[in-house]
Amino acid sequence: MTGTIPASPAGADRMWPRYESPADLAEIESVPLAARGLPESTYALLTRAARLWPDRTALTVLPEATRWREPVCSTFSELLADVHRYANLLHRLGVRRGDAVALIAPNCAELIPATLAAQLAGIATPINGALSPRHIAELLHRSGARIVITAGPELAAETWRSTRESVLGGHIEALLVLRPTASDAAADPLPRLDGIEVGYLTDLAADQDSTGFAGRPPTATDLAALFHTGGTTGIPKLAAHTHSGEVANAWMIAANSLLDTNSVVFAGLPLFHVNALVVTLLAPLFKGQPVVWAGPLGYRDPALYSQFWKLVEHYRIATMSAVPTVYAALAQCPVTADISSLRYAMVGASPLPAAVRENFQAHTGITLIEGYGLTEATCASARTFPSAPRPGAVGQRMPYQQVKVIRIGPDGSWNDLPRNHLGVLAVAGPTLFAGYVSGRGEHGHLLDGSGKLVDGWLDTGDLARVDHDGYIYLHGRAKDLIIRGGHNIDPATIEDALLAHPQVTGAGAVGRPDPHSGEVPVAYVTLAAGAEVTETDLLAWASERVPERAAAPKSIIVLDSLPTTDVGKPYKLALRADATRREVLDALDTTAGIGAVSVSIEDGSVLATVELDTTADAPAVEAVLGRYAISWKVQVDQ
Structure with a gap:
């Protein structure tokens, strides 16, 4: 494909430097941006x-x-x-x-x-x-x-x-x-x-x-x-x-x-x-x-x-x-x-x-x-x-x-x-x-x-x-770090290991609340059409490939699709909310009087809400929830 770019004679050369490889950057910047004649x-x-x-x-x-x-x-x-x-x-x-x-x-x-x-x-x-x-x-x-x-x-x-x-x-x-x-x-x-x-x-x-x-x-x-x-x-x-x-x-x-x-x-x-x-x-x-x-x-x-x-x-x-x-x-x-x-x-x-x-x-x-x-x-x-x-x-x-x-x-x-x-x-x-x-x-x-x-x-x-050549390598959002017992875990290391599996098409790792470690890593994946791999298979796969034991996911959940924002960005808060809901349900599994557990996202934070009927021991439920570093509230149905 060919084409010429008309421009004013005074600004033609200044506006369009050669820029098709990393090596061109130094030559481009040898001319100040102010001299480029931009509108x-x-x-x-x-x-x-x-x-x-x-x-x-x-x-x-x-x-x-x-x-x-x-x-x-x-x-x-x-x-x-x-x-x-x-x-x-x-x-x-x-x-x-x-x-x-x-x-x-x-x-x-x-x-x-x-x-x-x-x-x-x-x-x-x-x-x-x-x-x-x-x-x-x-x-x-x-x-x-x-x-x-x-x-x-x-x-x-x-x-x-x-x-x-x-x-x-x-x-x-x-x-x-x-x-x-x-x-x-x-x-x-x-x-x-x-x-x-x-x-x-x-x-x-x-x-x-x-x-x-x-x-x-x-x-x-x-x-x-x-x-x-x-x-x-x-x-x-x-x-x-x-x-x-x-x-x-x-x-x-x-x-x-x-x-x-x-x-x-x-x-x-x-x-x-x-x-x-x-x-x-x-x-x-x-x-x-x-x-x-x-x-x-x-x-x-x-x-x-x-x-x-x-x-x-x-x-x-x-x-x-x-x-x-x-x-x-x-x-x-x-x-x-x-x-x-x-x-x-x-x-x-x-x-x-x-x-x-x-x-x-x-x-x-x-x-x-x-x-x-x-x-x-x-x-x-x-x-x-x-x-x-x-x-x-x-x-x-x-x-x-x-x-x-x-x-x-x-x-x-x-x-x-x-x-x-x-x-x-x-x-x-x-x-x-x-x-x-x-x-x-x-x-x-x-x-x-x-x-x-x-x-x-x-x-x-x-x-x-x-790196030394000026290339940028991303490792996730700082706020998406999984902090397990004070140890920072980059979710990308878990996601990369899972994405290496031939039947995995998407992966998202987040921290699930944990009463002992604060958070433990869990992962969510999507699979290719016709995939037969199980969650147990994927746990074994990840444990062998995640670079450190502490980062190996404790559970892997298969979804039809991973949540995204309206412009297609991964929406980790939704995964964190789901992980929180699952953990609260498990923690209260044997507790009598639990009506429902819901999780909402408010101002960028996850809030767990536990609904109780009148037979529930509310202080005992609150004691269980108090073991977690999460926001929560208890509602008693009248």
Whole structure:
């Protein structure tokens, strides 16, 4: 595949260094990032793309997986025009530079320009529509958003219901509604809401100027977005991104020399996730690369997988970005099309099991490129290379970012560790977030590093080691450590041993409460179709391969699927909750009067609730529970 990248004569050579192997990093960094001539904002990045490639297709948006031959397409100039219309509508509604605009919808043709428009007029605040109305309402309150762009009843009925419930009684002034991609049906009438302007976004923006923006364009240091982190327990935090951070991280991804202007990108992750924004929306703007967007369910649509290889052939997809669970599923789908256009596939968001890598690559012949990043560092901080595989590593740090491993003392002090020592990974550089939103003041959002930012470095919370060549090896989350009698056990050592079994397709190890050791390791696995291995077999397998006796799992439970978050990350809290429930049930097995045992997750912690009938000896039950280092409560039915 060939292609040229037009650029201004003054910045052509500076913007695009050679970047296709680890050896290129030093040469890239010999030129300061400030000399690369990057656009100062996401809006400037978009206007550059529209100027250089006005008539090239920018977006191809699929209505749904089964209708992948019926897309809605937009050129770069048409995308910019839509962004201007939407941003001018937001400006008319009173949105200014420091104001948040919430976006609560699955991916669709209107959401993409709406997201860029929110960053132009104010600060985009994408919110996962699958969150509870209480969580959505709290995020709206915390962001200060007065304008909400949301899925309508045709696009996502449950999201529409949750959003309506969330905005009632709040300070929302307008609800701008999105319709399904390529819908030819008459729009449903929208309800009246007291004190809130309600209307379809495209209709309300139809008479707005498409040639420019009426307000003040953003600068490099302005906030571009507020992304919520997590969202599975408690109230997620809002991490503030600057325009310069998003643009710099997008450039680091786009600088990849393996793809050119003709390389088509596939996008299937939701736009409330930073990967979707930075990797599959902003980065392609740098080289004018076309992006094919999946339907509203994205990779969560079961129908996508049976059609996927035909879709790759039809659109000549060159690369894609997804989570490990997607590649595990695709490895089971027969390749019934010409997929020679697919150069490589990017994987991130959670550690890539060796078995998933091997199965996918053997099945397709496509190389998986692993990456590492987190919302607090905008998106991506490390990447691997097809030409220089490094088994077990998530990659080399990306240009202009720095990494180190630290030990955090009981008093919170940081101590740097030598190479190849295990500790907490810290990163620094131009992509670090501005802080978490802690409130609003006279001049906008109040931001707080919450102890994660120290002297320009970010505590990632990930256990890792960095080798002498600068490659990063992850060893799980620091908070996921299993602590058995004061001894730290890395769950990855257990998971790796189980994943080496030919019939195991997934594994998650957690600590089960124990009255003597505090915690003991247990594991959960998924098995290949038709597997005949038993839990006893797997216990024997693990005991022979886990590197230390203390880490050998005490039990192994087979599940149909391992719990994940909405973006496919392993959800260890759910496993810890299940392990706690099983232990409490076992501990109270012979106790009379036990009605039920339930476990909930509240603010990131596991809480066990034991219901008793009137015949139970409540003090005796409490004495049993008191032997464990867990949160619990006892309820007596009257």
